Every structure is written in C-alpha cells, then in structure tokens.
Amino acid sequence: VSAAASSGTALHWRPLAFLLFATGVLLLAAAVAERSPIPLFLALPLLLASPAAALSGPRGPPELLLERHAEGSGMEVRIVGSLASTDRVDARDLEVSFVRPPGLFESSPPRLEWAAKEVHFDFHWEAREPTIVVVPPPAAVWRDAAGLVERAAAFAAPPLVVERYPPELIRVGAVRLRRTMVQPGETPSRRIGAAGEFYGIREAAPTDPPRRINWRASARAGRWLTNEYQVDRTGDVLLLIDARRSSLGASVDERLLSISRAAAAGIAASFLHEKARVGVGVFGEFLDIVPLSTGRAQGIRVRSLLLSARLGPSNIPSERGAVSVSRYFPPGVTTILFSSLADESAVELVPHLRRRGYPVVVLSPSPLPITSEHPSLSEEEEALVVRIGRLARREQVAHVWRDAPTVDWEDYWSLGRFVEYLRRPGTRRVG
Amino acid sequence: MIPFVVAPSVRARPIVPSVLLVVAGGFLGYLTVQLWPLVFLVVWAGTALGVGLRLVPEPRAQEVAAVPVLVALATGAVASPLGIVPELVAGGAALAFLLWLADDPARPAGGSVRGRVTVLIPAFALGIAWASALLLPSSSASLGVAAGLLVFVIAALAYLVGRPGLFDREPAATS
Numbered sequence: 001v002s003a004a005a006s007s008g009t010a011l012h013w014r015p016l017a018f019l020l021f022a023t024g025v026l027l028l029a030a031a032v033a034e035r036s037p038i039p040l041f042l043a044l045p046l047l048l049a050s051p052a053a054a055l056s057g058p059r060g061p062p063e064l065l066l067e068r069h070a071e072g073s074g075m076e077v078r079i080v081g082s083l084a085s086t087d088r089v090d091a092r093d094l095e096v097s098f099v100r101p102p103g104l105f106e107s108s109p110p111r112l113e114w115a116a117k118e119v120h121f122d123f124h125w126e127a128r129e130p131t132i133v134v135v136p137p138p139a140a141v142w143r144d145a146a147g148l149v150e151r152a153a154a155f156a157a158p159p160l161v162v163e164r165y166p167p168e169l170i171r172v173g174a175v176r177l178r179r180t181m182v183q184p185g186e187t188p189s190r191r192i193g194a195a196g197e198f199y200g201i202r203e204a205a206p207t208d209p210p211r212r213i214n215w216r217a218s219a220r221a222g223r224w225l226t227n228e229y230q231v232d233r234t235g236d237v238l239l240l241i242d243a244r245r246s247s248l249g250a251s252v253d254e255r256l257l258s259i260s261r262a263a264a265a266g267i268a269a270s271f272l273h274e275k276a277r278v279g280v281g282v283f284g285e286f287l288d289i290v291p292l293s294t295g296r297a298q299g300i301r302v303r304s305l306l307l308s309a310r311l312g313p314s315n316i317p318s319e320r321g322a323v324s325v326s327r328y329f330p331p332g333v334t335t336i337l338f339s340s341l342a343d344e345s346a347v348e349l350v351p352h353l354r355r356r357g358y359p360v361v362v363l364s365p366s367p368l369p370i371t372s373e374h375p376s377l378s379e380e381e382e383a384l385v386v387r388i389g390r391l392a393r394r395e396q397v398a399h400v401w402r403d404a405p406t407v408d409w410e411d412y413w414s415l416g417r418f419v420e421y422l423r424r425p426g427t428r429r430v431g
Numbered sequence: 432m433i434p435f436v437v438a439p440s441v442r443a444r445p446i447v448p449s450v451l452l453v454v455a456g457g458f459l460g461y462l463t464v465q466l467w468p469l470v471f472l473v474v475w476a477g478t479a480l481g482v483g484l485r486l487v488p489e490p491r492a493q494e495v496a497a498v499p500v501l502v503a504l505a506t507g508a509v510a511s512p513l514g515i516v517p518e519l520v521a522g523g524a525a526l527a528f529l530l531w532l533a534d535d536p537a538r539p540a541g542g543s544v545r546g547r548v549t550v551l552i553p554a555f556a557l558g559i560a561w562a563s564a565l566l567l568p569s570s571s572a573s574l575g576v577a578a579g580l581l582v583f584v585i586a587a588l589a590y591l592v593g594r595p596g597l598f599d600r601e602p603a604a605t606s
Contacts, residue, residue, distance in 0.1 A: 010595060010596050010599060011595035011596065011598045011599060012595060013592055013595060016497060016532070017592070018592070019497065019498070019501065020501075021588065021592055023501050023505060024588075025585055026505065027505055027508060027509075028581050028585065030505075030508075030509050031581075032581070034509065036509075036511075036513055037513075037518060037564060038508050038509075038511045038513070038517050038518055038521045039505070039508040039509055039521070040560075040581070041508070041518045041519075041521040041522040041525070041557065041560065041561065041564075042504060042505065042508040042521040042522065042524065042525045043525075044522065044525070044553065044556055044557055044560055045522065045525035045526055045528075045529060045553035045554070045556070045557055046501075046525055046528075046529075046553075047584070047585075047588055048552055048553040048556055049529050049549055049550075049553055050592070051552075051588070051591055052548055052549045052551075052552035052553060053546070053548070053549040054595070054598040055548065055552070055598070056546070056548035056549060057598075058600075059598065059599060059600035060599060060600040090545055092538070092539040092541060092545065093545060095538075097435065098435055099435075100435060110435070114539040144546060144549060145533040145534075145535070145538070145542040145543070145545040145546030145549065146529060146532040146533040146535075146542075146546045146549045147532065147535060148532075148549065149595070
C-alpha cells in the first residue's frame with residue numbers, strides 16, 4: 001500500500017467533530033470558571049462522541065465490491081450496478097458519488113437503493129451524439145451515522161466503456177476493400193462457402209443443392225463433384241482522424257472529435273469482426289497510431305487510442321500528417337479520413353494523402369448542427385444563417401470531392417449514405 | 432466530467448429524536464428561568480431553529496443545523512442553577528443531541544440504530560459521572576482535582592483528534 005493511498009483512505013474528522021470538540025472545551029472552561037458541574041455534564045458526551053464514532057467504524061479502508069454494466073441501444077445508455085460491502089460496514093453508511101462523463105446527459109433522475117450490504121444504482125442517460133467514453137468508477141466514503149468521522153473506501157474496478165454510434169456501422173465491415181490479403185494477422189481469414197469467387201472442387205455431399213454441382217467435372221470424373229467458393233472480404237483499412245484544432249472553436253472541435261472517435265470505433269469494430277486488418281491514426285500535434293492488425297487484442301488497442309485522442313494545435317502542416325502516415329502504413333490501404341474540413345489546412349490533407357498513394361474516403365462530421373444549437377438571432381435571421389452556412393459547407397465538400405469522395409455527415413445518428421457509398425464506390429456524390 | 436451524489440429517496444422525517452431534543456432543550460431552558468429570566472428564550476429559539484433547519488430539504492441548511500442547537504444547549508447549561516436535576520438534564524440534552532445528529536433525514540433511514548455506539552459510549556460515561564456526582568460528597572478540593580483531570584482529558588482528546596491514524600488497523604506484515 002503506497003503512502004498516498006493509505007493517507008487517502010485514513011480516518012478523517014469531519015467539521016462537525018471539531019465543532020463538538022470546541023464546544024466541549026468551552027463548556028469545560030465555563031464549568032471551571034463558574035465552579036459549576038452542569039456545563040461539564042453537557043460537555044462530556046460531546047467530547048466522547050467523536051472517538052466513539054471512530055471506534056464504531058471500520059479500522060481500515062472499507063472493502064467494497066463494484067459490479068456494473070452498461071445497457072441500452074441507440075441513444076439510450078443505462079448504467080446498472082451495485083456496490084457491495086464485503087466486511088462489517090453497513091452499506092447505508094456509505095456516501096457514494098458518481099461521475100457522469102461529458103457527452104452523456106441525464107434522461108431521468110438517478111435511482112439509488114440502499115440495503116444493509118449493498119447499494120444498487122440505476123442511471124438513465126442519453127447520448128445525444130455518437131460517443132465513446134469511459135465511465136469512471138464511483139467514489140465511496142464511509143461516514144458514521146452522526147456525521148462525525150469518515151473514511152474513503154479503496155477498490156479496484158475495471159473501466160466501463162460506453163460506445164454509441166450509428167447502427168448502420170454494424171454492417172459496414174462487409175464491404176469489399178481495395179487492398180486485400182489472404183491470411184492477415186493471427187487468424188486465418190479465408191472463408192470457404194457457398195458464395196463469392198470460385199475456389200475449388202470437392203466431392204459433393206447429399207446436402208449440396210443441384211446448382212452447385214459442377215456438371216462437366218462430374219461427367220469427366222464419373223462421380224458427383226461440387227464447386228466451392230471463397231468469400232474474400234478481408235483487407236486493410238486505415239481510419240485517420242484529423243484532430244487538429246480549427247477555426248470553429250475549442251468546444252465545437254471537441255464535440256466533432258468525440259463524434260469522429262465514436263464513428264471510428266464503430267467502423268473499426270465492424271471491420272475487425274469481418275477479420276480485416278484495421279489501423280488507426282490520430283493526427284493532432286503528431287501522428288499517434290495503432291499499426292494494421294486484426295483480432296480481439298487489436299480492438300482493445302484501437303479503443304485505447306481513440307479514448308486517449310485529444311485535440312492538437314491548429315498550425316500543424318498537413319503534409320507532416322501525410323508523411324507520417326506513409327511511414328507506418330503501406331500505400332494502397334483504403335483510408336477513411338475523419339475531418340470537419342473547416343479550414344484550408346484540413347482540406348489540404350486529402351491531396352497529400354492521395355499523392356502518397358492512399359485511396360481516401362472523407363467522412364466529414366458537419367459542424368452545422370452544433371453551431372445552430374443555441375440560436376441568438378431571430379427565427380428568420382437564424383434560418384438565413386443556417387442556409388448560408390449550408391451553402392458554404394456544400395462548396396467546401398464539393399472542393400474536396402475533386403481529390404476524394406466526401407460524405408457530409410450532418411445527421412449524426414445516420415451513416416447509411418456512407419455505408420452505401422463504400423458498398424458501391426461508383427456513386428458520384430454523397431452528402 | 433460531471434460529479435454528482437444521489438440523495439436517498441424521501442423518507443419519514445425523524446420525529447422521535449427531534450421531539451426528544453426539543454423536550455430536553457425546553458426543560459433546560461425552563462431551568463434557567465430561576466437565575467436568568469430571559470435566557471430560556473435563547474435556549475428554546477436555538478433548539479427550535481436547529482430542529483427546523485434539519486427538516487428543511489436544503490442540504491446547506493441541514494449542514495449548519497447543529498450550530499444553533501449547540502449554542503442553545505451551552506447557554507442553557509451555563510445559565511442553569513446548581514443541582515442534581517439540572518446535571519441530569521444537561522447530560523440528557525447532550526445525548527438527545529447526539530441521537531438527533533445520528534438520524535439525519537438526508538441519509539438512509541435507521542441512523543439512530545446504526546449510530547448507537549456513538550450515543551451509548553458517552554451515555555455510559557455520563558452515567559458514571561452523574562452517579563459519582565450524586566453519591567460522592569463534593570467540595571472545593573474535589574473540583575480542583577476534577578479540573579486537573581479535565582485538562583488531562585482535553586489533552587488526550589486533542590492528541591486523538593490530531594492523529595486520526597491511531598484508529599487505523601495495523602497493516603499485516605506480509606501484505
């Protein structure tokens with residue numbers, strides 16, 4: 001046990017204990033000065049109450065067991081769990097304080113139920129935008145019933161991550177990627193089945209349908225042979241987040257980054273589920289990356305990087321990002337770039353990536369829904385501002401379209417058009 | 432990050448400890464009338480104010496509710512005439528105050544039961560002190576001895592208050 005940890009969980013007198021102690025001392029002084037025992041009789045319980053309260057509690061940090069999980073789908077986030085006392089501490093003497101991460105909003109009042117051994121909690125939150133956040137564990141303090149002494153509890157809790165992204169992303173991993181491999185990563189990815197490209201011939205089984213019988217080969221061999229097909233969905237995909245600050249301001253940038261992180265988490269999970277290799281880069285001041293790989297461990301690495309992604313400075317040249325990408329990722333990897341395209345430097349990143357051989361698809365979360373959240377003008381003026389903003393945005397997107405297909409992502413809970421584009425890359429304009 | 436503490440659901444107000452405190456404070460105030468005709472108003476008002484603040488559903492009001500009660504009880508104890516009954520009433524008022532503290536309406540119900548150690552140990556000490564006062568002959572010399580002992584007790588308590596780690600369990604040598 002470290003010194004810091006032990007001092008954090010040591011017994012603390014609360015202000016009320018000091019108040020009782022001071023009152024007791026004053027009463028004792030008054031008793032002696034007045035030569036009267038009556039203040040002394042009042043002082044005695046007040047002086048003894050705090051040590052008695054300390055003796056009634058645990059002699060060390062209370063041992064607690066935290067169990068919790070996240071439920072719900074879409075915008076709904078429900079955190080359910082319990083904090084159980086494993087020693088003689090009464091759970092009703094625990095004061096538990098929780099933390100609601102940014103990006104999640106209370107949809108109904110929190111519910112806590114105290115029992116002798118457990119505190120049950122049930123929170124209903126709402127993710128108004130796609131998000132990926134860690135819900136920190138609660139802080140618990142044992143406090144005696146009279147509120148004189150307290151002692152913080154120390155317990156280990158695994159991180160609870162809440163991910164909410166548009167539902168269309170669940171099937172985005174099924175698209176065909178440009179750069180494919182036979183057996184990427186640790187897991188053989190080739191899938192032999194009833195659909196896809198021709199793979200080989202094998203002995204027919206009674207369950208094989210007639211349309212899969214290879215009639216010519218069967219006639220030559222004199223026995224029933226059937227075709228096998230290879231479903232080759234594996235490939236490489238790079239998710240690149242432009243995390244440089246823009247002229248939109250810190251709060252808007254922060255929210256757009258949060259939305260991008262959530263979308264990247266959803267896309268990564270979907271492709272990893274299809275056994276594709278996924279790499280992630282976050283371009284802030286420098287390029288933080290997770291190299292291309294597949295498997296469950298890669299999912300954890302990607303999530304960790306996305307959770308730790310922060311905004312970088314604004315004056316970082318775009319070319320630096322493209323050069324850094326080329327150091328870590330081979331050319332030809334399908335690259336999904338998350339960028340607000342708010343500034344010229346953000347727009348410039350696309351051609352730099354193209355020149356280095358990365359086929360880029362830009363998924364651009366639009367700042368318009370965020371900037372028009374708190375209208376300060378009249379209704380008509382606000383409508384005009386939104387219209388002008390939309391026109392400017394359309395021009396920006398059209399400008400980027402010269403270098404790469406761009407999806408203008410305005411409805412944050414829908415990415416159907418993006419998924420549709422990845423499935424049918426021939427579509428000219430999306431967004 | 433938005434930290435928040437969830438208060439327990441609304442429960443029955445702690446009537447019994449409040450009534451006990453009001454009765455004890457009221458009696459103590461009544462006793463002061465013999466020496467100080469108007470002090471009883473301070474005692475009653477302070478006690479009523481504290482009890483009222485505790486029942487207001489406002490956390491800040493509940494936090495400071497103990498202050499007027501303490502002031503009222505201390506005033507009553509100082510202004511009371513000498514006698515066995517005032518001694519008993521002062522001690523009882525202190526115990527009623529502790530019981531009232533333990534049944535905090537902002538916390539889960541059953542506080543007075545869970546806080547019984549905090550009330551019973553002082554009650555035991557008070558019982559011994561009152562029995563001694565009742566049975567032993569008092570004189571100026573014994574008051575001086577008592578004062579000396581009290582100074583020692585204050586010093587011991589100050590030492591305890593300054594070192595809350597003394598209440599910690601010793602860590603195991605093998606941990």
